[in-house]
Amino acid sequence: MTSASVDDFLGLRNRTVLITGAGGGIGRALVAAFRAAGAVVSGADQHSNTMADLDLAHRLTFDLSETGTTTNAIREFIKAKGTPDILINNAGFTRGETLDQLDGAIWDREVAINLNGAYHVTAPVVDAMSKRASGSIVFISSVNGLSHFGNPAYSAAKAGLISYVKALAVERGRYGIRANAICPGSVRTPAWDHRLQKEPGLLAKVLPHYPLGRMVTPEEVARAAVFLASPAASGITGTALAVDAGLTAGNLRFINDVLAGE
Template structure:
């Protein structure tokens, strides 16, 4: 279980549902985890890693601030793996999105991921090795609401491929995962408004369920590991089959109970 011993893994959005799960996954496998989050309560969430015996430290940081990101990364002695996991959306439809909110969400989701990748890549070039993994979303390939967030995630997918192309000569790999609906505290909050929301969403997933955070962590962990040493530029859905097609429409077209 010490596959990542002597490795430093930097995770943005580390106090959230997927981020905290990622932190525990890598911490349990011997990595030194540097968790980045802008939430005031993030440090308390990260303390659970230390309670589990993992090597971890927390940096409170707004990744949308390019100068602050450069300063923070300059103080991290080693960066072996960067996981750009931070993401959010406060405006779920275009009608409620204005130029200010669009700019804010693009900055917090896409620009912040670039700022971190830029800072980490400079360190990784000197090491002649490194892995950058971007946590995008199925929203990056389909119009599923949250327009600014979705545009940012589409940009992350494109950025992943550019990083793979240009950084490969330095021994740096870049890959991307696209989760579908993941069972995180955010969805538990939404379920308080509509207790059947997840049951409704599950109809759209061929596996008949939504994604667990641990399932995202397992795929990210594979991409960060030596087992994926020849994988770079890949964009992998982790979505219980959602992006394979439209199962609800297929049922209605064929009139069959699939």
């Protein structure tokens, strides 16, 4: 396809997009991908300095764990700049990697950011989209929301996002709103740095679990989000799309170790 035909296919030129977690690894790829598709992109993050070098139409700063502040920031944004055509709920956080590392405080914070925070961003946007009778929402969930790969609080929150997607699709579809989720597998972003600092050889253990033999890139996640958010996916709603290098398709390590004897 030529650049013009891609633009026509996606239909995103001059569409307005709000992306949370814009300053993170996947967030930056999302900003770049939507801008490349011709969209007008605004970003939100916990700290303004993480977005300082991004080419954004508008910047919002709030902590997702502070529900009142989050809701007010979104409402003020809508009042001042209008209802976005597309909302990408990307912001996320995890540190409690196993049940043994979990306590009440960690559970509360991870659910507050990954699930409750996404709700408090989305609810005022959905209200405004409903009045306009159009809108598209994409949540960056995780393969952890489909099966258990550790990080139990994060996983519970990401599974909750998938259920929320289905609720939005079913109950708000009549207002012209679509909602979908993307479920990435391991993505090599700065979020992995703390793991690799503790265990430099970790990637050699991780990659054999993936049929493609590698992690997905932030750009691959972003391209999937651009498609699902765009009019090119106008008949798709209520789905959870795995972008995971094949991880959830089956257990490659089991086949190699047990059946093939490699």
